[in-house]
Amino acid sequence: MRLKIKHQTVYRYSAPVSRSVQSLRLTPGSDSRQRVLKWQLDLPGAASEFIDPFGNVTQLLTVEEPHEEIRIGLQGVVEMSDAPTLDRRDENLSPLIFLRETPLTAADPRLHAFSEEHRNQIASSPAAALKALMEQIRTAVRYVKGTTTVQTTAAEVLSQGSGVCQDHSHLFIACCRILGFPARYVSGYFYSGSETDPALAMHAWAEAWVDQVGWLSFDVSNGRPAEGSHLRLAVGRDYLDACPVRGVRFGGGDETMEVRVQVMTAQQ
Template sequence: MRLSISHETTYHYDDQVRASIQYLRLTPHDSERQQVLSWQLALPRPVRAQVDPFGNILHVLTMDEPHEAIVIGARGQVEIDEKREAEHESQSSLPFLRFTRLTEADEAIRAFAAKETKKRTDRNALIDLMQALNQHITYTPGATAVDTSAAQAFANGAGVCQ
């Protein structure tokens, strides 16, 4: 199956920003399941590709002059092998098992995860958990701040992507 992808993100700031840095992981890579036929980023300035520690293609966009908005575009075509259900992961999952003061799961989150996954650990269990979280937590601007923990956002049933 051939997919044509077009994505645009626009950041608007209430006040002029003196400088900003965006870490962009918007570029797919070839794998056993997909082949990138064409891909390009539309950015306000040239950037170089690098690979992050997890194998993702990363571009760092540094805006060091005052600006009130940033428009980031990505588009291209990817061929997917529909016969392959998933990729074989070569990266260790250990970095994703760490937690911080803000990301540590409390008992309510653990119980929710156990209920939604039925203690399964396969890909479908993760998809079920993701969909249940999407239903449980409503995107609500102002509901959380940079120091709001995952447990607080989960308990409130609302938050933003910080």
Template sequence: MRCEIRHTTEYHYPKPAWDSFNEVRLHPVQEVRQTLRSFHLNVTPEAEITSHKDYFGTLVHHVHVHEAHTELRIEAQAIVDTHAVTLPLPAPMSVLEDVRPRNIEFLVPSPRVPAGDWPEIFEVRRPGPKDDLPSFLSDLNTFLYHRFTYDAKATGVNTPLAEFARHGRGVCQDFTHAMLGILRQLGIPARYVSGYLYSGGEMRGAEATHAWVEALIPGYGWLGYDPTNNRLAGEKHIKIAHGREYSDVSPVRGTYYGGGQGKLDVAVHVYGEQ
């Protein structure tokens, strides 16, 4: 599938701001499941733009606006070809033993996915060493989809995972953090993925950047699971970045002097064709 993405972030300030410095993670990755055809980053007013790759391999753009301004517009445009995923072969849970030491960063607690008895809290059965890993991951994806209610107004970007567990309502970030907490407590390396979703009106979470989980299946690699929509991350999922949690992949964040209390507007449009 060919997908065209336009992601616009606008800041409006009641007073002039200056020395605005932003980290921008909006560049889709190039990997087996997707091919990046083009990417353009447009900033108004004129800005100094540099880039580097972070610890997880994400291309990060640094946008620095020196002059005084009351509006800042950052628009990312990309064209990406996505490809169908292949399914992994059956594999027992015991195959994870050899890969855990090399993927410890995706097993340990993090601020938004803290340590906890998440399998018990979310009422998930702990699998045995002979249980099939791909089947367990697929079943968990389905379970979380039915267990929780998608509600864009129920949580915010800083809502703790424990609060989502109590109320059972939230957005893709919450579904993803919940699945991460469960998998890590079970010794399954798992990472947070940010990206876009071409919905066509049939899936949840397409109005902004989307989030899903990638779990490590030895002998196969990382496979994406979208518990918000009970799907594998396939041709309609466009990946930007991965990390331990949302904080590692937030699309745009920054600082500035002056300006007062700014207003943020974000618009995401994803167009796709087979």
């Protein structure tokens, strides 16, 4: 299947911004699950490109002149496969990096107890244990928009019992690390079978490393593996490493954001 992406994000400010710098992780890489056929960014200023420590293609966008709006656009076509695991040969970074706890995935006693329910199943079937963990999280944390922010931690999500894909992913990652599985956050696009609203098309899921198998993907919010319908943009230890847009600005007053995303199938 080929996925066609059209995406535009507009930031508007109530007062002029004198200078802004944005780190963009909006360019997918090619690997055993996806092959980029065409990808083009439309940016309002000069951008330098580099590969970050996690292997993500990153653009550093700098707008030097005063502005009250920033428009970031992209479109592209990517050929997808349904490979159940990600080939280790695609990467140079050790999976052990993703055992490291971060502030967003830090565990508390309740989270430890929640995770330990799956400890006994790991030896006989690691993949089955991880799938059971995914289902447990879906039951414990309902998908409800507007109940969390990008600062909400995995422990807080478990306590309040609601969140979105970002929160499901953080909680799954935190539990995996407690159980000894390297786990990482993935940001990208999700094709649901029809055009969806931007909040659903822009998506997040998790991957867990299983020895002798590789990276297994878990879309906790949808209760399924992340396969041909999931286009990966970036990975990291948590949201902050992999978020599509992150930046700083000088001035500008209040900020509003408008996002338009289309994820559709493309003709072969």
